[in-house]
Amino acid sequence: MTVRIDNLRIHFYGVQGSGSVFPSKAEREEARFYADLQLLEKLYAEFQERENQQGQLECSVEELFGGPPGRKTLKEMRGRFELTEQRVYGGWTTCIRIETSDGYDIVLDCGSGFRNCAQDITDKWGDSDERHLYIFGSHAHFDHTEGFDQAAVCFDPRNNVHVLGNYHYLKALDQNLGIFSEKAGMDLKGIQTPLNYELMPANFDSTEIRDLSQKESILNDPVVGQYHDIREPFRLGKTVIQAFEVFHPDPCLGYRIEHNGKVFVYCTDHELRRGDTDDHPLQIASMEAEKVVREQSSNADVLYRDGQFLQVEYDGLQGVGTPIGVSRKDWGHSCVEDVMEMAEACNVKHTYIGHHDPNRTWVERNWIDETLARRSEQTGLKFELAKAETIIDL
Numbered sequence: 001m002t003v004r005i006d007n008l009r010i011h012f013y014g015v016q017g018s019g020s021v022f023p024s025k026a027e028r029e030e031a032r033f034y035a036d037l038q039l040l041e042k043l044y045a046e047f048q049e050r051e052n053q054q055g056q057l058e059c060s061v062e063e064l065f066g067g068p069p070g071r072k073t074l075k076e077m078r079g080r081f082e083l084t085e086q087r088v089y090g091g092w093t094t095c096i097r098i099e100t101s102d103g104y105d106i107v108l109d110c111g112s113g114f115r116n117c118a119q120d121i122t123d124k125w126g127d128s129d130e131r132h133l134y135i136f137g138s139h140a141h142f143d144h145t146e147g148f149d150q151a152a153v154c155f156d157p158r159n160n161v162h163v164l165g166n167y168h169y170l171k172a173l174d175q176n177l178g179i180f181s182e183k184a185g186m187d188l189k190g191i192q193t194p195l196n197y198e199l200m201p202a203n204f205d206s207t208e209i210r211d212l213s214q215k216e217s218i219l220n221d222p223v224v225g226q227y228h229d230i231r232e233p234f235r236l237g238k239t240v241i242q243a244f245e246v247f248h249p250d251p252c253l254g255y256r257i258e259h260n261g262k263v264f265v266y267c268t269d270h271e272l273r274r275g276d277t278d279d280h281p282l283q284i285a286s287m288e289a290e291k292v293v294r295e296q297s298s299n300a301d302v303l304y305r306d307g308q309f310l311q312v313e314y315d316g317l318q319g320v321g322t323p324i325g326v327s328r329k330d331w332g333h334s335c336v337e338d339v340m341e342m343a344e345a346c347n348v349k350h351t352y353i354g355h356h357d358p359n360r361t362w363v364e365r366n367w368i369d370e371t372l373a374r375r376s377e378q379t380g381l382k383f384e385l386a387k388a389e390t391i392i393d394l
């Protein structure tokens, strides 16, 4: 049964930074151990309540467990004991899908999460005649483009895949696949993937988002189908999408997405730079971008923002997942502490901190998330680590 979408439905398919990461065997065993221990403790406590004075039980095994072994009994037991699920922090690299109340399908970035995302979109489309997907890219890095050639939407000639982003985003896809230029831009044909536009029958078009007041930079480039001025919002039905530049420092876009007054801000791979004087050129660029991020995030309902490092890790006093530190300045990512400060200053109702470092252990992910939960209780604004497979209805 499909549930009605009031305004926007946001689905996190990939929230992992830099590369796909799943818990190791040892981490899975550890999580299972705690889940089993939790169950044992709860069963023990419940059975203990039923003991008579001699410490004997006077009921059947079936009564104790609430039914015969099977799916139904297990489901009821889970509900009764409120057993916590293992949280899925990492997994696939960045991909977020948005469905709008008026039927548009929007995707933010095509990391490895795009494969599952595209499968869900093709399932939804079925044999429908309306087959338009709008992809808004942040930047060209591999963890934001790597899922493109694995996505089912690219292999059906009835599908229309509209890709919007900065020049580097469009170029990154085209130089591997030639989907926009149909050859001319395919500098890397066959090097990173066996696929190319000849094997991908969907209809692709590209829109470069740029500052069109800078007229000299518009080239007759076969990678770019059309241009959209970054100073203007892009409209899809009732949804208004405003792009803005962040500091990565390679060109990178964030997006503010508004629908019926509900606001979702997507800001991945942005660094609030630390540690240099205010007149350092990169520091100035970072601070200017941060100012824009704050303006765009003001009073947002939901913010997804990159917080790859803790401050001690950024400063190189401690490593990520290892005690040996290395400075993370100019790696292009922000600190968790700065994201929280920013979200509070901007009165963001719910902040999801994503782009997890690939070396972040599962124990640390749990610990950071629990710290954020405590901060939420203190401030009344919600903070959490982004988890794959989260669905948010706005």
Ligand SMILES: [Zn+2]
Pocket (backbone or CB within 6 Å): 017, 018, 141, 143, 144, 269, 355
């Ligand atoms: Zn990234």
Ligand SMILES: [Zn+2]
Pocket (backbone or CB within 6 Å): 139, 141, 248, 269, 332
């Ligand atoms: Zn990046």
